[in-house]
Structure formats: C-alpha cells, structure tokens
Amino acid sequence: MSSTPTSGNGSEPATPGPWRRRRKGGRRSGRGEQTVVPRAEFTSYYGKPVLNIPAWKPANIAGYFFLGGLAGAGSVLATGAHLTGSPVTARALKVSSTVAIAGSAAALIHDLGRPSRFANMLRVVKPTSPMSMGSWLLAAYGPAAGAAAVSDLTGLLPRTGTAATVGAGxxxxxxxxxxxxxxxxxxxxxxxxxxxxxxxxxxxxxxxAAAGMALLTGPTGEARAARGAALFGAALESGATRAMEGRLGMIAETYRTGTAGRFSRAAKGLTAAGALCATAATRSRTAAVLSGGALLAASACTRLAVFHAGRASAEDPKYTVVPQRERLDRRRAGAAPAR
Structure with missing residues (x-):
C-alpha cells in the first residue's frame, strides 16, 4: 500500500502517482499498461517530513545524555567507595560527578537557548511529564552531589557530607x-x-563510564570494585543494545547505518576493549588507564549513536509509516471474527 496522499474519499490519489508515468524499458500488456508495480515511495504532503526533525544540536543533547549518565552512576559508585573504605576513589568520583552534572545542565540550558526556560520548568510539578520530573530531579541531585564533593575536599561537616553522598547515590x-x-x-x-x-x-x-572514571583516577589498590562495575556495565549495555535492535525490526537500520552506525560500531569496539583491559586493572596501572579511557569514550559514542539514530528515523517517513501500518494490521487481524 503506497503512502502517497489520497483525496477526501480515499479512492483516488490526490496527486499523480509514479505508476501513472511510463517507465522506459518496462514490460507492458497489449493495452500499453505497465505490468510491474513500482516500489512504493514514502512521502507526505508537499514533500514535508511526517515528523518534525529534532532541532537539538548533537553536542548539546548527546553531551547532556552522556554527562548526566556519568554523574548519576558516578554518585552510586562514590557512595559504595565512601562506605567501603576507598577514600581516593570516592573523592575522585564525587568531584567528577559534580563537574559532570554541571556540564550536563549547561549543555541542556545552552540548547534551550535561555536559562530562564529551565527555571520555568520548575514552576510546576507534573508527574506524567519526564521533562518536568527530570528538571526537579536535577534540581535535587545537583546540590547533593556538590555538597558531597565540597565536604570531602575541605573536610568540613563530615556528617553532612556523608548524608549528601548517600542522597546523591x-x-x-x-x-x-x-x-x-x-x-x-x-x-x-x-x-x-x-x-x-x-x-x-x-x-x-x-x-x-563511571567505572572507567574510577579506574582512570583511582589507585590500583582500590580498583577491584570499579573493575566489577566496568564488566557489569559493559555486559548490560551490550545485551540491552542487542535486544533493542532485535526487537526494533526495520527501525534498527538507523542504529546500524550512516553516522549513527559509525558511532555504534565505535562504541561496541571501545566497550569490548575497555572490558578486556579492565580484567587486568587491579594489577596494572596502565591497563586501568586504558580501560578507563576506552569506557568513557565508548559511553560518549553510545549517546551520539542514539542521538543520530533518532534524527535519521525522523527524517525518513518509512520508519513512521510502516510500523504504524503493521500495528494497524495486527489490530485488525485480532479484531476479525473467527470463521
């Protein structure tokens, strides 16, 4: 079924379709009609995309995704390191999480255009809106992460610092x-x-990424927990990515081709290299540094791959039209009376 726009009664195309034009070299019946149906073209009225293409800038939004993830997971690992007697790693993760969340918020505000737009999100609390809840989450998390880092660096108010560390975690x-x-x-x-x-x-x-930061900045003697977190994170990301691409069907093409495909392949290669080096991180400082750098780069590439896959899927109407038709066909088949 072609996606060419139809007229009001749905019986005839609103504009001449490609099947009304003669095709050079094509086989025709005795009446001059084309016998091979051309491949359907997924277009919309006046050549406009079915969806509005996201106007977000890759560096801003991918950076917002990456730095927010690094901060959040870093606070979890920092809490574990703080409570289990790994002070150097805990301090490094507290500081990196504070810097990362500040960078994440800055990237978001820069993409919004004006700081007041972020402040306006805090005027209401809307549980059904991920943007509203995310804004309040950042507003609560940022001060907690900052207080944990400042307390650790200065030695002031240690109990408050511990409470802030646990809260951020x-x-x-x-x-x-x-x-x-x-x-x-x-x-x-x-x-x-x-x-x-x-x-x-x-x-x-x-x-x-957070485990990579811990391996990169912490001493080898405190690397055991970070090594385990690195292997766990790499396995979770790889398994979830494989499951998502397997379930997405044709939409998975956007993660495998073009700019997104290049970033995705880089992320997979860097993740594998980072995980491999992490196995030796407790014995070799060089391996820990290589693992940390590879895992941080892999996480950034993953967020860039997700961003560019989204843009590619919005630009091509088929990724919107075909899944909708498939869902409609399944609903019709399920609603059809049994004979």
Whole structure:
C-alpha cells in the first residue's frame, strides 16, 4: 500500500502517482499498461517530513545524555567507595560527578537557548511529564552531589557530607536513566519504539563510564570494585543494545547505518576493549588507564549513536509509516471474527 496522499474519499490519489508515468524499458500488456508495480515511495504532503526533525544540536543533547549518565552512576559508585573504605576513589568520583552534572545542565540550558526556560520548568510539578520530573530531579541531585564533593575536599561537616553522598547515590540511578525515558516519550521512532530497552542501554553505558572514571583516577589498590562495575556495565549495555535492535525490526537500520552506525560500531569496539583491559586493572596501572579511557569514550559514542539514530528515523517517513501500518494490521487481524 503506497503512502502517497489520497483525496477526501480515499479512492483516488490526490496527486499523480509514479505508476501513472511510463517507465522506459518496462514490460507492458497489449493495452500499453505497465505490468510491474513500482516500489512504493514514502512521502507526505508537499514533500514535508511526517515528523518534525529534532532541532537539538548533537553536542548539546548527546553531551547532556552522556554527562548526566556519568554523574548519576558516578554518585552510586562514590557512595559504595565512601562506605567501603576507598577514600581516593570516592573523592575522585564525587568531584567528577559534580563537574559532570554541571556540564550536563549547561549543555541542556545552552540548547534551550535561555536559562530562564529551565527555571520555568520548575514552576510546576507534573508527574506524567519526564521533562518536568527530570528538571526537579536535577534540581535535587545537583546540590547533593556538590555538597558531597565540597565536604570531602575541605573536610568540613563530615556528617553532612556523608548524608549528601548517600542522597546523591540514591538519586543517581534515576539521573543516569531518566534521559532515556525522556527520549522514548517523544514520537521519534528510533527512540519511542525502543522504550523497553533504552533505559537499560543508558544504565549500562553510564555504569561503564563511571567505572572507567574510577579506574582512570583511582589507585590500583582500590580498583577491584570499579573493575566489577566496568564488566557489569559493559555486559548490560551490550545485551540491552542487542535486544533493542532485535526487537526494533526495520527501525534498527538507523542504529546500524550512516553516522549513527559509525558511532555504534565505535562504541561496541571501545566497550569490548575497555572490558578486556579492565580484567587486568587491579594489577596494572596502565591497563586501568586504558580501560578507563576506552569506557568513557565508548559511553560518549553510545549517546551520539542514539542521538543520530533518532534524527535519521525522523527524517525518513518509512520508519513512521510502516510500523504504524503493521500495528494497524495486527489490530485488525485480532479484531476479525473467527470463521
């Protein structure tokens, strides 16, 4: 079924379709009619896209995704390191989480255009809106992460610092994954259709990045927990990505081709290299540094791949039209009376 716009009664195309033009070299019947139906073209009125293409800038939004994940997962690992006697790693993660969440908020505000737009999001609390809840989450998490870092660096108010550390750690998982929920709440096919697995992709990517930061900045003697977190995050991200691409069907093409495909392949290669180096991180400082750098780069590439896949799926109408038709056909088949 062609996606060419139809007239009001639905019986004739509103504009001449490609099947009305003669095709050079094509076989024709005795009456001069074309016998081969051309491939359907997915177009819309006046050549406009079915969806509005996201106007977000790649560096801003991918950076917002990546830095938020690094901050949230870093606070979780910082809490564990603080409570289990790994002070150097804990301090490094507290500081990196504070810097990362500040950078994430700055990237978001820069893309919004005016700081007042972020402040306006805090005027209401709307539980059904991921953007509203995410704004309040950042407003609560940022001060907690900052207080934990300042207390650790200065030695002032240690009990308050511990409470802030635990508080940031409790909010960390939501900070690391709410951007996936935010993206999936849009109409962009590559994001919306991946709503089941995308939070797990972001969680795994964030965990691997935070573990990479711990391996990069912490001493070898405190690397055991970070090594385990790196392997866990890499496995979670890889498994969730594979499951998402397997379920998305034709929409998975957007993650495998073009700019998104290049970033996706880079992310997979860097994740594998980072995980491999992490196995030796407790014995070799060089391996820890290589693992940390690879995992951080892999996480950034993952967020860029997700961003560009979303843009590609919004630009091509087929990724919107075909899944909608398939769902409609399934509903019709399910509603048809049994004979």
């Amino acid at each position: 409790l909010l960390g998982p939501a900070v690391a994954t709410y951007t996936a929920v935010l993206a999936a709440d849009t109409a962009v096919p590559a994001w919306h259709e991946g709503y089941r697995e995308l939070p797990f992709v972001f969680a795994g990517s964030a965990t691997a």
